[in-house]
Amino acid sequence: xxxxxxxxxxxxxxxxxxxxMTYLVQHRQVAEDLTQExxxxxxxxxxxxxxxxxxxxxxxxxxxxIVFDYLRRKRLFEFIPFIPIHEKVVEHPFFELxxxxxxxxxxxxLKPSYREVIIWRKIEELSIKETxxxxxxxxxxxxxxxxxxxxxxxxxxxxxHDE
Numbered sequence: 438x439x440x441x442x443x444x445x446x447x448x449x450x451x452x453x454x455x456x457x458m459t460y461l462v463q464h465r466q467v468a469e470d471l472t473q474e475x476x477x478x479x480x481x482x483x484x485x486x487x488x489x490x491x492x493x494x495x496x497x498x499x500x501x502x503i504v505f506d507y508l509r510r511k512r513l514f515e516f517i518p519f520i521p522i523h524e525k526v527v528e529h530p531f532f533e534l535x536x537x538x539x540x541x542x543x544x545x546x547l548k549p550s551y552r553e554v555i556i557w558r559k560i561e562e563l564s565i566k567e568t569x570x571x572x573x574x575x576x577x578x579x580x581x582x583x584x585x586x587x588x589x590x591x592x593x594x595x596x597x598h599d600e
Contacts (some may be wrong), residue, residue: 454500475500497571543593549587
């Protein structure tokens with residue numbers, strides 16, 4: 438795999454991986470470091486024969502493993518509700534909208550499985566099948582967990598926001 442291919446893969450897939458990491462750890466620098474770790478591991482595999490779909494699936498699964506390893510090491514696996522450190526946890530126009538900031542904070546209060554299923558299904562807009570594959574769940578579990586997660590998110594947001 439040459440530098441050009443690596444750069445293109447990084448450019449194409451890193452924004453999604455970074456958003457996922459940021460939603461879970463809620464700290465920009467940590468999310469950047471974890472995102473880089475995902476791509477370092479990808480480069481080390483040296484597998485140039487994967488399709489873009491296979492690459493994306495591999496990156497998402499690896500991102501999930503890396504972030505949960507990090508959280509376990511930091512003893513955050515049980516996810517004590519996060520307290521925002523400052524108003525702009527992430528410097529990105531998407532996070533500057535008041536509604537999105539409220540969503541971001543509310544997501545931080547959900548348990549990990551709820552947070553993940555919402556991120557993959559509603560924010561990253563993956564299919565049920567893709568989400569099930571990443572989470573190593575069956576499709577029915579994705580559907581049921583998403584339903585409960587949305588209910589919990591509505592409760593956190595005051596019950597006024599729809600899916």
